[in-house]
Amino acid sequence: MTSEMGRIFRRGFLDCAPFIVIVIPYATLFGVVARDAGLEVYEVMAMSVLVIAGASQFTAVALMQDHAPVLIILMASLAVNLRMAMYSAALAPHLGHLRFWLRGLVAYMMVDQSFALSVRKYETEPEMTRQAKAAYYFGTLVAVAPLWYICTFAGAVIGQAIPPVFSLEFAVPVCFIAMTAPMLRSLPHVVAAFVSVVAAIVLGWMPYNLWLIAAGMLAMMAGAQTEFYLKRKVAR
Amino acid sequence: MIAQDIFWTVTILLGIGTFLIRFSFLGILGDRRIPEWIMAHLHYTAVAIFPALITPHVLWPEVTGGTIDPNRLIAAAAVFLVGLRFNAVFAIVAGMGTLYLLRYLFG
Numbered sequence: 001m002t003s004e005m006g007r008i009f010r011r012g013f014l015d016c017a018p019f020i021v022i023v024i025p026y027a028t029l030f031g032v033v034a035r036d037a038g039l040e041v042y043e044v045m046a047m048s049v050l051v052i053a054g055a056s057q058f059t060a061v062a063l064m065q066d067h068a069p070v071l072i073i074l075m076a077s078l079a080v081n082l083r084m085a086m087y088s089a090a091l092a093p094h095l096g097h098l099r100f101w102l103r104g105l106v107a108y109m110m111v112d113q114s115f116a117l118s119v120r121k122y123e124t125e126p127e128m129t130r131q132a133k134a135a136y137y138f139g140t141l142v143a144v145a146p147l148w149y150i151c152t153f154a155g156a157v158i159g160q161a162i163p164p165v166f167s168l169e170f171a172v173p174v175c176f177i178a179m180t181a182p183m184l185r186s187l188p189h190v191v192a193a194f195v196s197v198v199a200a201i202v203l204g205w206m207p208y209n210l211w212l213i214a215a216g217m218l219a220m221m222a223g224a225q226t227e228f229y230l231k232r233k234v235a236r
Numbered sequence: 237m238i239a240q241d242i243f244w245t246v247t248i249l250l251g252i253g254t255f256l257i258r259f260s261f262l263g264i265l266g267d268r269r270i271p272e273w274i275m276a277h278l279h280y281t282a283v284a285i286f287p288a289l290i291t292p293h294v295l296w297p298e299v300t301g302g303t304i305d306p307n308r309l310i311a312a313a314a315v316f317l318v319g320l321r322f323n324a325v326f327a328i329v330a331g332m333g334t335l336y337l338l339r340y341l342f343g
Contacts, residue, residue, distance in 0.1 A: 025325050038237045043247075050251030055282060059289060060246055064238045073246050076289065078253045082281045088261040089270060096262060107259035169299060170308060170335060171328070173290035174315050178327035180286045181319025192280040193287045200288035201295070215288035216281070223280030224273070 005135045012117070012139025019113040023144045024151050029175055030057055031155020036168045037065045044156040048149055052109065055080040055179065062172050068209035076212050087115040094122050094133045106137065111148075114140040187230065192223030307342070311335035 027048075034044045039061070051057050060077040068076075087110055095106050118137045122128060128136070162168055184190050199215035206214060270278075294312045296302045315331030 022323065022325055025328065029328070039243065043243060047247050047250075050247055051254050053254045055286075056250060056254055059285070060250055061238075062289060062293070064242060064246060070242060070245055070249075074249055074253065076285055077246075077250050078257065079281050080285050081254050081257055082278050084254070084258045085260050085270070086275065086278055088258055089265075092261040092265075100263070103262045104259065107262050108255060110258045166332075167299070167335060170293075170297070170311070171332060173293040173312060174328055174331040175324075176286045176290045177294075177312055177315040178319045178324040178331065180283060181316050181327060182324060183283050184320065188280065189283050192283045196284050196287035197291050200291035204292065212285070212288055216285040219284030219288065220277045220280045223284060224276040227276055227279070 005131060008132045008135040009139040009142075012121075012136040012141075013143045014139075015117050015121075016113055016140035016143035019144055020147060023113075023147050026054055026175070027148050027151030028155035028158070029171055030054060030061075031152040031157070032159035032162065032168060033058070033155075033172055033175075034061050034152075035156045035159030036162075037061050039156075041153070041156045045149070045153055048152040052111075052145070052148060053081050053084075054148075058172065058175060063209065063212075066209065068212075072209045072213060076209075076216065079216055084110055087112075090119050091115065091137075094118070094130070095137060097130050098134055102134070106134075109141045109145045111141070111144060113144055188223045188226040191226045192219045195219040195222040307335055307338040310338060 030048070031044055034047065034057070035041065039047075047057055047060075051060075056077040059080050060073055063073040063076060088107065091106065091110075095103065098106065114137060117140050118133070121136055122133055159168075180193060184193060196215050196219035199218045200211060203211035203214050205211070294308060295304060297305060297308060300308075311331050311334040314334040315327045318330040319327035
């Protein structure tokens with residue numbers, strides 16, 4: 001790596017560094033909650049290494065605890081990670097030239113923060129070389145991805161020591177609300193979230209946790225339709 | 237308790253699935269475009285699933301035997317309001333803090 005590439009790598013690292021204040025508590029909390037759900041420390045770690053996606057892992061643990069069927073667990077946990085397909089599409093023109101195994105690494109460690117920073121960087125500095133783009137992306141990854149392993153491990157170890165009086169099981173809904181609230185930045189998002197809650201209550205009678213899939217689909221359609229409606233209104 | 241076979245089946249398939257989602261366009265699909273209407277739906281996946289997932293846990297928590305606990309409802313509202321204005325970390329602290337405080341005050 002030339003010194004120029006090293007500089008860009010460090011730039012990515014530093015740009016992403018502020019996000020560690022979010023990643024550390026979030027990852028630690030996953031470790032604690034997963035341990036509280038009855039997983040062994042090595043199981044928590046296996047999950048963090050194999051899946052490396054917070055939202056999916058929280059969803060899967062919550063549903064496994066609810067004794068939902070495997071198919072439903074997978075559908076819901078994968079659905080919350082579908083946004084990564086958009087990230088993949090957005091990164092492909094910039095990083096698609098990399099060698100196959102490097103693209104595998106780009107994909108494996110893809111997180112919201114790296115994606116958001118990198119795409120913004122590529123758009124504001126279109127003259128960046130392909131090599132520089134890759135160096136920047138990996139710089140952002142190194143700032144946060146290793147923390148995911150380290151802090152879930154710390155959380156899993158700490159988790160055993162926290163007594164039930166602290167109601168850690170409530171940390172799961174709390175965490176999900178905390179992740180969702182900042183997303184409600186537009187009317188379609190608000191509509192989707194509202195439909196999601198109402199559908200969860202109204203469809204709660206459905207067996208095999210199917211209510212979750214149904215509520216998710218209805219809410220997604222509600223969000224998209226609201227978006228289309230607003231666009232048509234502007235176009236008129 | 238989570239059964240071993242369920243855990244490993246879910247974890248391994250979830251690992252493969254999340255990787256394939258992330259690898260999709262970078263690795264396999266290349267520059268192919270996703271139709272606009274699918275993109276519009278993908279936009280709302282998280283905001284569509286998360287609220288439904290936690291609604292029963294907030295309204296009818298298992299630890300209370302499925303009855304409504306006002307402390308939890310207020311704590312959930314606190315997370316939401318703080319989350320709207322500030323970041324997720326503040327929101328989590330505010331939520332758990334509210335729960336502990338209410339329980340300390342009112343039992």
